[in-house]
Amino acid sequence: MQETSRIRRSAALRARFGAVFGSGPGVALASAPGRVNLIGEHTDYNDGFVLPTPIDRRIEVAARRRADEQVVIHSVDFDETVRFEVGAVEERDSARPGWSDYPRAVLWALGARGVPLTGLEMAVAGDVPLGAGLSSSAALEVATALALQTLWGFELDGPAMACLCRRAENDYVGVRCGIMDQFVARMGREGHALLLDCRSLEHRQVPLALGRHCLLVCNSRVKHSLVDSAYNERRRQCEKGVEALKALDPTLRALRDVAPAGALLETARPQMGEVVYRRCRHVVSENARVSASVVALERGDLVTFGALMNASHDSLRDDYEVSCPEIDLLVDLARALPGTLGARITGGGFGGSTVNLMSEEAAQGFVEGVVVPFEREVGHRPEFLVLRLTSGRRQC
Ligand code: GLA
Numbered sequence: 031m032q033e034t035s036r037i038r039r040s041a042a043l044r045a046r047f048g049a050v051f052g053s054g055p056g057v058a059l060a061s062a063p064g065r066v067n068l069i070g071e072h073t074d075y076n077d078g079f080v081l082p083t084p085i086d087r088r089i090e091v092a093a094r095r096r097a098d099e100q101v102v103i104h105s106v107d108f109d110e111t112v113r114f115e116v117g118a119v120e121e122r123d124s125a126r127p128g129w130s131d132y133p134r135a136v137l138w139a140l141g142a143r144g145v146p147l148t149g150l151e152m153a154v155a156g157d158v159p160l161g162a163g164l165s166s167s168a169a170l171e172v173a174t175a176l177a178l179q180t181l182w183g184f185e186l187d188g189p190a191m192a193c194l195c196r197r198a199e200n201d202y203v204g205v206r207c208g209i210m211d212q213f214v215a216r217m218g219r220e221g222h223a224l225l226l227d228c229r230s231l232e233h234r235q236v237p238l239a240l241g242r243h244c245l246l247v248c249n250s251r252v253k254h255s256l257v258d259s260a261y262n263e264r265r266r267q268c269e270k271g272v273e274a275l276k277a278l279d280p281t282l283r284a285l286r287d288v289a290p291a292g293a294l295l296e297t298a299r300p301q302m303g304e305v306v307y308r309r310c311r312h313v314v315s316e317n318a319r320v321s322a323s324v325v326a327l328e329r330g331d332l333v334t335f336g337a338l339m340n341a342s343h344d345s346l347r348d349d350y351e352v353s354c355p356e357i358d359l360l361v362d363l364a365r366a367l368p369g370t371l372g373a374r375i376t377g378g379g380f381g382g383s384t385v386n387l388m389s390e391e392a393a394q395g396f397v398e399g400v401v402v403p404f405e406r407e408v409g410h411r412p413e414f415l416v417l418r419l420t421s422g423r424r425q426c
């Protein structure tokens with residue numbers, strides 16, 4: 031079923047590519063998935079641990095060389111085409127900031143790495159919801175890099191490709207994200223969560239044996255405008271925390287190095303001030319929750335894993351302050367359903383989506399128990415999907 035819809039989607043993109051650019055040989059196709067982070071939030075840029083899983087929503091890219099020096103990129107979903115000279119790749123298209131920045135950023139990063147760039151025509155399409163905290167941008171970056179790898183044949187292994195895409199987003203698009211999203215888009219595997227050490231990039235696939243439970247992602251369709259500035263502010267607060275901690279322990283490099291049960295954080299509390307202290311307390315406790323979650327999942331102990339998801343949300347709401355009333359409402363309504371083991375915000379925050387671990391029966395009651403009361407209170411309907419566990423990169 032999954033395979034059939036994938037083939038159908040690839041065929042549709044190929045047909046659209048032919049309609050826009052003309053049919054013919056030499057078309058490379060690739061895709062990458064969106065992701066949902068199960069636990070380990072705002073830990074990646076603190077050298078910590080994350081546990082995301084790829085979702086069955088993908089961005090697909092079709093690409094072919096051109097004989098001239100033009101790069102022409104068509105978005106099927108926006109029905110929009112952008113073009114620029116390959117030699118001008120580093121110039122931001124300020125007239126049209128948005129979706130085309132991501133493939134352009136990947137071209138820029140490949141060029142900066144010494145890959146010889148050629149003229150190109152590309153078409154992109156996908157069904158990862160935008161602005162939902164499900165990483166459509168990382169999926170677009172990784173799908174672009176994979177399609178170009180097939181086309182141009184450069185050497186770049188999975189982790190290096192994830193790092194290149196992150197660099198594209200940090201240094202070209204200008205978003206200071208961590209490595210999680212690009213890494214899972216490239217390295218995630220069907221039916222597994224990906225445990226990633228964001229310092230060493232060591233990673234391990236953790237099987238998701240959910241039995242009669244499922245993961246349900248609910249998109250609030252709320253996006254508060256302060257997302258980017260608040261994200262960068264959280265990063266700065268963590269850096270301030272590290273400075274205060276370093277005064278006590280000069281060997282410390284990042285919040286990842288703080289032991290959850292140790293006295294260091296408490297000792298540094300007066301120097302840090304309350305807000306920075308609470309930000310640090312979230313990161314330190316969240317890293318410990320990731321490790322505990324992996325132990326629980328490997329034991330098949332979903333009750334403990336659910337409790338850790340709940341604790342993660344509470345810490346993000348109270349200590350890290352990246353939730354919002356609409357997301358808290360979704361979480362509270364879901365938790366009130368008998369059969370919900372855990373519910374939390376996922377992704378950067380200030381809107382976006384929640385992830386819920388629940389029995390299949392509870393999921394069947396989601397519309398009545400969550401969607402309808404949410405709509406009544408907030409005024410619009412959230413959308414949700416029950417995850418089919420899927421895999422990362424795909425080159426066709
Ligand atoms: C965004 C960023 C990630 C990560 C999360 C929070 O999704 O892109 O790198 O920091 O926020 O966990």
